[in-house]
Amino acid sequence: MAPRGGAPCLVLLVSGKRKSGKDFVAEALRSRLGADVCAVLRLSGPLKEQYAKEHDLDFQRLLDASAYKEAFRRDMIRWGEEKRQADPGFFCRKVVEGVFQPVWLVSDTRRVSDIQWFREAYGALTQTVRVVASEQSRQQRGWVFTTGVDDAESECGLDNFGAFDWVIENHGDEQRLEEQLEKLVVFVRSRL
Template sequence: MPIVIAISGKRKSGKDYCTNLIREVLVQKRFDVSVAGISHSLKMEFAKKHGLKYEELLTDGPYKELYRKDMIQWGEEARCKDSGLFCRAAISSTMDSDIVIISDCRRRTDYEYFSANYRTVTIRIETSEEDRKQRGYQFVEGVDDAESECGLDDYKFNLVIKNQSGTDLSQQLNMVTEKISRIIDKLKLPINKE
């Protein structure tokens, strides 16, 4: 059973960027690491249901923004019926990995699912609103004030990474890998270190 690194953060905080950096550091340490996203399974089902371009919904471009509110509403309705639906779909293809990074947790139910079923490290990516705006963020009513963006604002995370202009991420990434290494040592897990 993999260790799960569950990452959250506001839009344009750099979740994907930090996920990739964390993955690179862990791979360099010879861990078998997979990355999965809760939103990918949601977007796939949403695209099928509405005849949309799945690949375009995965991008950070304007196509996704056209459908963001509708996807959020549709996803909320699906989660009301089964809160672990998209979490299960996200991790299902990565079970052979030692470590799975879930790059886009947005709700308490996401963390509840992973914490109940896996050894989980929760990480919050934070940045200033000014940095977010420089990355293209603009407040959208019904999106940025919805649970998908605000549901974890007061959650107590295991680690917080500050992804801001002028901040060196290397020390913060070392904290992540040290924590993962301690968990592995504590659990005496066989890790694929060749």
């Protein structure tokens, strides 16, 4: 059952590998649609907040792209998996509480169970968006393969998902990216 809050007109579940540009794409969409229309939700937010509480860590520092966060990434992944195994919708329910904008962009969808939860809660309002980037593009953005992170479910859980509703190529061609974003924006506006 969906938590209380506003009922969305559209839920976009954005996924992709580390440094593929998931957050960049989500923020670009929100800037085009407006913050009053579009909320960017991060499943990692409630995860990091609860992890920080239970481990007496600085929650704000876990939110940024810092060495501090990277020092705890593997253990956060393990801890988050344990929480999800006990309750697959735990973080999904938390992230949508009190959201009233009509368009929700979940910028860090990582698992089939995340997609299943949103589809069960919001049905046909749910669309999947995969952001893809070449390894070379990701490396230029600072990505380095890390064992226990890049080969874990949090990075690979949707590799064999099947057909996404939208695929956004983010290899560094700004014009191509702009064209893809504009098509998605036109679609979103048609659902409002």
